[in-house]
Amino acid sequence: MKDLIITNKILNWYDINKRSLPWRNKVSQEKKQYFTLVSEFMLQQTQVATVIPYFNRFIKNIPNIEKLSKYNDRKLTKLWEGLGYYSRVRNLKKTAQIIVKKFNKKIPRDFYELKSLPGIGDYTASAISAIAFNKPIIPLDGNIERVLKRYLYLKKQSQIKKEFLQDQKKIFGTSTKRSSDYAQALMELGALICKPTNPTCNKCPLSNNCKAFKNKNFDLVKFKKINKETYYKLNVYKKNNQYL
Numbered sequence: 139m140k141d142l143i144i145t146n147k148i149l150n151w152y153d154i155n156k157r158s159l160p161w162r163n164k165v166s167q168e169k170k171q172y173f174t175l176v177s178e179f180m181l182q183q184t185q186v187a188t189v190i191p192y193f194n195r196f197i198k199n200i201p202n203i204e205k206l207s208k209y210n211d212r213k214l215t216k217l218w219e220g221l222g223y224y225s226r227v228r229n230l231k232k233t234a235q236i237i238v239k240k241f242n243k244k245i246p247r248d249f250y251e252l253k254s255l256p257g258i259g260d261y262t263a264s265a266i267s268a269i270a271f272n273k274p275i276i277p278l279d280g281n282i283e284r285v286l287k288r289y290l291y292l293k294k295q296s297q298i299k300k301e302f303l304q305d306q307k308k309i310f311g312t313s314t315k316r317s318s319d320y321a322q323a324l325m326e327l328g329a330l331i332c333k334p335t336n337p338t339c340n341k342c343p344l345s346n347n348c349k350a351f352k353n354k355n356f357d358l359v360k361f362k363k364i365n366k367e368t369y370y371k372l373n374v375y376k377k378n379n380q381y382l
């Protein structure tokens with residue numbers, strides 16, 4: 139019941155406050171899946187505001203997966219110019235070619251089939267599953283992580299490990315009917331309200347139960363990488379009183 143209240147609060151907030159983004163436009167299911175694939179590749183290392191004009195130009199020139207699979211490499215790189223991390227666009231084309239050949243031009247719905255495609259890891263497979271296929275998955279991106287850490291007031295190193303956060307995100311529950319919107323709603327909440335600095339808690343649908351808000355402490359603890367000691371083996375040879 140508690141989960142349902144959180145879910146509804148966040149979805150209600152999203153319905154009123156979501157940004158109008160080109161990959162959120164109302165289009166056919168097939169187009170939505172293609173838009174999600176392209177936008178998720180672009181968003182892997184780049185901010186939303188930067189991605190928008192690139193996404194629009196990309197879709198105008200390459201409106202579907204089949205065209206992408208055959209698109210000229212030089213022209214493709216030109217469309218990506220300025221976004222950086224060019225391995226993304228190379229992988230995107232390889233992914234399109236596999237989808238055309240192996241999956242009959244349809245983006246696979248199965249998480250593991252998605253993950254088997256070039257350039258798609260755990261996070262991107264989760265995001266595509268949730269956003270394009272309405273699966274009740276919460277993809278743990280930086281925005282959702284931040285909301286979760288503040289909402290639950292996670293400060294210890296053991297609490298900010300990925301595995302721990304993956305487990306804790308169940309606090310947000312799921313929306314079986316609106317999984318796609320719900321995943322985007324949580325990301326949007328982190329991006330617009332629970333920002334890295336100066337979160338606008340007075341506009342946040344979670345403020346009643348948020349522990350960071352209660353404690354008036356919004357600091358985020360960084361994960362400390364433990365430097366593992368490395369050992370090397372060195373063979374020293376001596377001949378005629380000289381080291382070789």
Ligand code: SF4
Nearest residue numbers: 332337339342345348
């Ligand atoms: S109340 Fe404030 S700190 Fe808590 S989740 Fe909302 S914006 Fe973030």
